[in-house]
Amino acid sequence: MELDGRVVVVTGGTRGVGAGIARSFLEAGAEVVLCARRPPEEPVSAAGRKAVYREVDLRNGAAVREFTDAVAADFGRLDCLVNNAGGTPYRLLAAGEAERHARVLELNLLAPMTASLAAFPYLRAARGSVLMVGSVSGTRPSPGTAAYGAAKAGLENLARSMAVEWAPEVRVNTLVLGMVRTELAHLHYGDETGIAAVGATVPLGRLAEPAEVGAAAVFLASDRAGYVSGASLLVHGGGERPAFLDAATVNKES
Template sequence: MSVEGLSVLVTGAGTGIGRSIALCAAREGAFVTAVGRRAEPLREVADKSPGTIEAVPADVTADGAPERIVAAALERFGRLDAVVNNAGLARFGRLADTGLDELDAMLAVNVRAPAALIRAALPHLEPAHGSVVNVSSVAGTLAMPGRAYYGAGKAALNSLTRSLARELAPAVRVNAVLPGPVDTPLWHGAGMTEDEQESLRAGLLADTPMGRFGEGDEIAGWVCRLIDPEQSGWVTGALIPVDGGRTA
């Protein structure tokens, strides 16, 4: 890959897919601003690549957070070449049992925060001919009974990706990866009992032709390729499913 020397900002970088993305970019020679709500997991990520990963604890939905996050990346690395919007929130439940406050919370993290961060980073991404990668989900393309709010938010993120790809071209590329089921801590905050989690997991595996859950590194590899201007310099507006055949 040709990401060496690039300054890459990754949200939700303390655990799961975001952690894998931050470490993938660092291994390939990028400088990484790793953002997340909890300081300790971020420090653990930064300790794996001293000098190339900067831990920035922040809640992406807080007032002024996008500007502070971008400023931290610029202060540490002097430039900003790519933004990876990976931070996400999942709350599952049937419509009759799930309040609109849950919808509002998911839209704040999964749609509003990415839009705000792209907007804050744009003055720095444009002169760098940089890129944005949004980590969405196949939930944004499939019917999801019991997960309608979550799917609606990811569908909105997909639409944001494609529209901004046209709006910001040719200066900034905007793409998304759409993971299928990946075993991450996101599951544990989805508002389900253990039995409900196991039932959902069994159903997802039955609907996945590859017969297993994905791994964070499998998603991270595609994100790093989309950041790479040599491999993906002519790729924008793409929604790339990395889902074990879930959407086939």
């Protein structure tokens, strides 16, 4: 299989997008290690194989380094780090203290940098790669999630700088995600009618599936992307239909 013998760490890979990425790597033949503060409700598995789970708080630098060293020692190598862990509650800027917003920045920007630095010696030895999981929130205004959007914008820039500094031994790329249909989609978009209505705003007419994000991640980690570094791959179904197109009064069929 495509990634036989490779060892991949997926942060926050116990559910949602992270679990979808982990399953895609398992299907491609890789050994997958998940890390998060809480274990998955059920093992993350695919193709008759299971990912390994280890508990770690990604905001604790010493714990992250200990975890990474242990993975490299147990598996003998580390080929890819997927910085997937992140997220934020909906909170308008003026509704929270700066310290609360700083925690969002810590999880979504500083934690990936910490994990990447811990993994760097092993990735360099394997001539491996880092994959950041970014968001369209980092490329447009994000009211209600402003700190998250700022962190994702910084993450994409960090990846480009890392790609230059760590070349040619380590490739670094970013997946820029739009809306994804996970098991928690109803918390963000409502029932099936709400999810369908939100999906209709995407040019491709639906939300992404976690497996589709995983397929893109496997590509960027594989030898097929051997000359791809410092890139941002948009996995957003065409983005968002510009509002002015619906507001215009000209004949839309002309």
